[in-house]
Amino acid sequence: MTDLATIAEQLDRAATSRTATPQFGSDAGLDVPTAYRIQEAVVAHRLARGERPVGLKLGLTSRAKMAQMGVDEVIWGRLTDAMHIPDGGTISLADHIHPKAEPEVAFLVEGGAIAAVAPAIEVIDSRYIDFRFTLPEVIADNTSASGFVIGAWQPVPAGIDNLGVLLEVDGRTVQIGSTAAILGDPRRALAEAVRLAGAGGVELTDGSVLLAGAATAAVPLRPGAHVRVVVESLGTASLKAIP
Ligand code: 0L1
Numbered sequence: 001m002t003d004l005a006t007i008a009e010q011l012d013r014a015a016t017s018r019t020a021t022p023q024f025g026s027d028a029g030l031d032v033p034t035a036y037r038i039q040e041a042v043v044a045h046r047l048a049r050g051e052r053p054v055g056l057k058l059g060l061t062s063r064a065k066m067a068q069m070g071v072d073e074v075i076w077g078r079l080t081d082a083m084h085i086p087d088g089g090t091i092s093l094a095d096h097i098h099p100k101a102e103p104e105v106a107f108l109v110e111g112g113a114i115a116a117v118a119p120a121i122e123v124i125d126s127r128y129i130d131f132r133f134t135l136p137e138v139i140a141d142n143t144s145a146s147g148f149v150i151g152a153w154q155p156v157p158a159g160i161d162n163l164g165v166l167l168e169v170d171g172r173t174v175q176i177g178s179t180a181a182i183l184g185d186p187r188r189a190l191a192e193a194v195r196l197a198g199a200g201g202v203e204l205t206d207g208s209v210l211l212a213g214a215a216t217a218a219v220p221l222r223p224g225a226h227v228r229v230v231v232e233s234l235g236t237a238s239l240k241a242i243p
């Protein structure tokens with residue numbers, strides 16, 4: 001069995017050196033509870049470098065992704081301020097391994113409730129070679145979290161359970177989906193995050209961001225790509241990938 005701190009260091013080094021790491025394999029003896037402890041240690045490396053926790057994300061929130069991983073429960077990860085990309089801002093591919101973008105819905109949490117909603121983009125960048133991992137491995141890798149863009153916050157409309165979602169690259173629609181793909185209704189993300197992260201002793205404090213999950217498959221980011229997410233009734237969020 002590989003030491004928890006060693007695995008955390010290896011994942012952190014993969015991120016900071018922009019070099020994918022091999023999977024740990026069955027010898028590492030990873031299970032889900034151990035993986036969340038490793039995730040905490042991985043993010044502790046970021047916090048030690050001065051980053052600040054700003055919220056949480058859910059992953060594997062669609063039936064398609066759950067089926068792909070052979071699981072029936074969502075996973076969660078931690079967001080820091082350094083992962084935030086301003087709306088319309090840039091990300092440098094040289095600072096990443098093999099990043100992908102996926103369209104999401106973000107919530108602003110106040111008083112344990114959803115105070116505002118926004119269209120969002122999550123940038124995922126697995127620290128494993130070829131984005132290949134087991135469930136505990138991806139949890140240990142902070143659920144591939146790397147960056148996020150949030151569009152304009154606004155009051156939560158009456159129904160957000162079936163809003164059309166487009167993922168555009170250079171003005172061309174490359175993915176079409178619905179917010180229904182996010183747990184059937186993205187608002188379920190709050191209860192799920194409170195339950196799952198709470199079991200790990202982590203709370204969504206006032207002002208926290210919650211990325212509810214992806215509405216379509218993720219697309220790889222290519223140099224020069226301009227990515228825009230459009231969520232019906234909510235608006236847009238965008239980023240540009242520079243070399
Ligand atoms: O945010 C997500 O749903 C990604 C979870 C991790 C799996 C992946 O990297 O695709």
Ligand code: MG
Binds near residue numbers: 058213
């Ligand atoms: Mg995601």
